[in-house]
Amino acid sequence: MIKKTVQSVTDALEGVSNNMTFMLGGFGLCGIPEQAISELVKRDIKGLTCISNNAGVDDFGLGLLLQNKQIKKMVSSYVGENDEFERQMLSGELDVELIPQGTLAERCRAAQAGFPAIYTPAGYGTEVAMGKETREFDGKMYVLEHAFKADFAFVKAWKGDEAGNLIFKGTARNFNPVMCGAAKITVAEVEELVPVGELDPNQIHVPGIFVQRIFQGKNYEKRIEQRTVRIR
Numbered sequence: 001m002i003k004k005t006v007q008s009v010t011d012a013l014e015g016v017s018n019n020m021t022f023m024l025g026g027f028g029l030c031g032i033p034e035q036a037i038s039e040l041v042k043r044d045i046k047g048l049t050c051i052s053n054n055a056g057v058d059d060f061g062l063g064l065l066l067q068n069k070q071i072k073k074m075v076s077s078y079v080g081e082n083d084e085f086e087r088q089m090l091s092g093e094l095d096v097e098l099i100p101q102g103t104l105a106e107r108c109r110a111a112q113a114g115f116p117a118i119y120t121p122a123g124y125g126t127e128v129a130m131g132k133e134t135r136e137f138d139g140k141m142y143v144l145e146h147a148f149k150a151d152f153a154f155v156k157a158w159k160g161d162e163a164g165n166l167i168f169k170g171t172a173r174n175f176n177p178v179m180c181g182a183a184k185i186t187v188a189e190v191e192e193l194v195p196v197g198e199l200d201p202n203q204i205h206v207p208g209i210f211v212q213r214i215f216q217g218k219n220y221e222k223r224i225e226q227r228t229v230r231i232r
Contacts, residue, residue: 001196004164004214009039012187012213016040016152019047023108023153023179024062027053028081028225031172032061033154035189035217041068049073051148053104053175055085060223066094075148077101081225100128103145105175110147111182112210117146150183156217157206160190161199164208173205181210189217 006012013036016022022040026032040048041064048071055074056063065071066084073095079085088094099107100122110118119142123129133144155176158169166188168176180186193216 001163002208003162003196004208004211005162005193006213006215009035009189009215009217012036012189012215013039013043013152015185016043016045018045020045020151021049021051021149021183023148023150023183024050024052025153025155025174025176025179026061027171027174029056029061029223030170030225031156031168031174031176032056033156033187033189034061034220036154036156036187037061037064040070041065044068044070046070047072049075051075051104051108051150053101054078054080055082057081057223057225058084060221069093073097075099075104077104098128103128105178107145107148108175108178108182110145111149112178112180115147117144119143120145148182151185153179153181153183153186155179155186155188157188157190159192159194159199160188160211160214161194161196161208162214163196164188164211164214165196165199165204166190166206166208166211166214167199167203168205177206180206185212186210187212188214190214191217191220 075097089096103122124141129143157166159167188211
């Protein structure tokens with residue numbers, strides 16, 4: 001029986017080093033690989049290129065790596081909740097590639113499926129398309145976008161089994177599934193790890209073939225990025 005479990009986040013991140021490219025799942029602070037990020041902070045590796053929808057907040061998520069000056073380039077769609085991100089970008093300390101959110105997802109999906117590139121109408125006629133190949137299909141213009149190339153993908157799921165099959169809960173099923181298998185090594189951290197056979201096959205969102213390492217995390221904070229309260 002195939003087992004992809006590792007004992008800890010330390011083992012899960014074996015092989016990470018300076019100047020690598022990482023994919024990190026999550027949307028805002030929902031479904032982010034909290035413990036993988038914390039371990040990256042501890043290791044103090046530098047020169048990272050991080051592909052993620054956004055960069056967390058100043059004191060949590062990828063914001064911790066930014067504060068520690070470990071990221072040299074962010075490839076993302078949204079930067080509005082992180083003051084340090086804004087400061088580094090405007091000062092020229094941080095290289096930022098802003099990508100339409102759907103294009104970000106599809107470039108992950110293309111890497112996952114083994115496609116070298118995709119055509120998308122998003123961004124045609126804007127700065128997003130500058131320097132890129134464009135082509136007309138059925139009277140509509142499209143931009144050629146290349147699939148991402150990453151060394152590691154770090155994702156966070158609600159439940160997984162020892163073979164790497166994953167189930168995501170609620171909104172955490174965001175960029176996590178399309179990043180699985182989209183890098184050379186996919187590391188999944190889960191809240192609950194069960195033996196093979198305990199998960200209902202009809203409930204599995206990502207099959208274990210897309211995951212190389214899996215471990216059970218502990219004490220997740222699960223912060224809320226913005227809490228809105230309405231009083232009736």
